[in-house]
Every structure is written in structure tokens, then in C-alpha cells.
Amino acid sequence: MSDRRERLARLDRLMGRLKEHGLRMTPQRAAILRALVMDPNHPSVETLHRRLVADYPNMSLATVYKTMNLLKELGEVRELEFSSRDNRFDGFIPQPHPHLICTRCGRIIDPDVPELKDLIENLVHATGFDVQSHRLDFYGLCPSCLKKD
Amino acid sequence: MSDRRERLARLDRLMGRLKEHGLRMTPQRAAILRALVMDPNHPSVETLHRRLVADYPNMSLATVYKTMNLLKELGEVRELEFSSRDNRFDGFIPQPHPHLICTRCGRIIDPDVPELKDLIENLVHATGFDVQSHRLDFYGLCPSCLKKD
DNA sequence: TCTCTGAAGAAAATTATTATCATTTTTTTT
């Protein structure tokens, strides 16, 4: 269960997924996959690209974007969306609280989540983080959209 | 406990916060605050602006942005950030899972949250939503940044 | 009312991401 072995297995899997979709394994793609798989953190496209140009001086930012989008479409990678595009506001409750968001109609409700307080306490205990805030969004279909199926 | 009264109280508060910071109460700002406070949903800047131009034909989008940013700075409004700017990736675990994000050094870790399964079940039960996915980010200071204080 | 600083508005700038397209590379076919 060496970390390195795990990462290489993951690399294999990613290469396999691309191949099984008839996509070509180019040197650039191989390098991007390697960089992704070897990254211990949660890199941005920018970060990956910065590292890649060291070895591949004319690696294009567009190529990194395209490859990451492929992986996203294959469900092999999850994008953590930060900051600002078409943002919405909580006008009433500035304190952080969970949201329940309907992916069909866009409705957002503020559910009660009584378990939250304990959950955060446990998290603080287990990790040593000082948790100060959060962003908790649950996605799904609201009752009225469910009826329309 | 009329809804309207609550909203007017909130409007008062927002006006007070601006005033106590030496900021002027202009017709535009008053209108933006009113639109925000009366909105039953989680409006975007775009949405607010679209409504405001009906009554204030030369209300500028920049003005709405500026006012919302003021409220954000005062902690009176919370921005729900969707989609794409400087995004980062989970390269290893494409399934949704909680993140613990250090607001100082940017480190992101994937904590265990054993309570999550039950929490979601309860949520489904209480709201009638079919919860299919989530985005759970906890923000705070990591142990090593805490030490540096 | 006068003054002066903050605010509004229009337009330009910024920035992350996506699209375009000519060129190059890879794969398939002859």
C-alpha cells in the first residue's frame, strides 16, 4: 500500500479510461495525467500548467484545460468551484448555513440540519483545524420537480 | 411576526449599518437594499439589477455590484459562489466528499465525516428532496497555521 | 446655501475559461 504504487495505479486507470473512449494518449496528455496523479494537493489548472511548462516548454494552457475537461466528463475528476460566476446571495442570513439546491429548477431552500453542530465539533476534534465557517450545499431534485418525472 | 415586518426591520438594520460606517444613503442604495430585502429567494446581481432597472432605468450594474460588495464587507450578506474562477480539482476522489480548507495557507484536506450518511438520510426525509450530490467545504485554520499565531 | 467628499454611471480593463483554426501528430487504410 505504498503511496507511489497507488498513484501509479490511478495513472493506469486514467490512461485506460481515455483509451476506452477512443482518445489518444499523447505525450502532453500523459504528462498532464502524471502531474495530476502525483500532485498531493488539489491543484488548479494554472498550478498544473506552471509545473508542466518546466518540462514541456510549449505545453499550452488550453491543452491542460481540455484534458481536465475530458477527465471531468469521464467522471474521473471533480471540480471544486470557487469564486464568482453568476453568484447568488443570502440576503437574510449572513451566517453560514446549509442549502438544498434543486438542480432542475434552481430553487434554493435553507433546511434545518440539527446534526451540524455536533458534526463540526467532531471535525475540530479529529483534525485539529479551527473550523470557522463553511459552505454546505446539497444538490438534488425538489419535490415539485420530482413529481414532473 | 409578519413576514413584511421582518423584512422592513432587516431593511432598517442594513441602512443603519451603512450609516454607522459613514456611507451615504442614496436613492440607488436604498432601492438596492429594498430589492434585496424583499427578494424571497437567493438573487444574483444580475437578477437584482434586472428588477431595479424597471423602476430606475439608469441603475448601473456596477452600482449593484459595488453595493453588494459593501454589504459583503459588512458581513450582512453572504455570497454563494458557483462555477468557475481559479478552480481546483480533486484528482483522486471524484465522488463528492467534504473538504477542510485552510483560509490562510490554502491547504485542502479530505476529512472523514462518518455522520454524513445519516445526515443526508434525515435531510431527504425532512424535505422531500432527492439529494443526489453535495458540496461540503469547511473553512478554518489548519493546525500548522494555528501554531504560527 | 456652500463646500467637499463620497457615489453614480459609462466605458475600459481584467481575468478565468472556452472557442477557433491552422499546423502537427497519431492512427488507419491502402
Add this chain to the structure above:
DNA sequence: AAAAAAAATGATAATAATTTTCTTCAGAGA
């Protein structure tokens, strides 16, 4: 092995939300 077809790369342009800039205007205290 060469030619043809398909697909990917990379440079650049396009896009779109947000921010900045700068000139003009207006609110609030003297």
C-alpha cells in the same frame, strides 16, 4: 511503407462576469 483520415496541439481570439477608472453629480454637515 506511404498516403489518407482523424484527432490533438498550441497560439490567439472570443466570451462573459466582475472590477476599475474617471468624470460628473449629489448628499450632508458647516
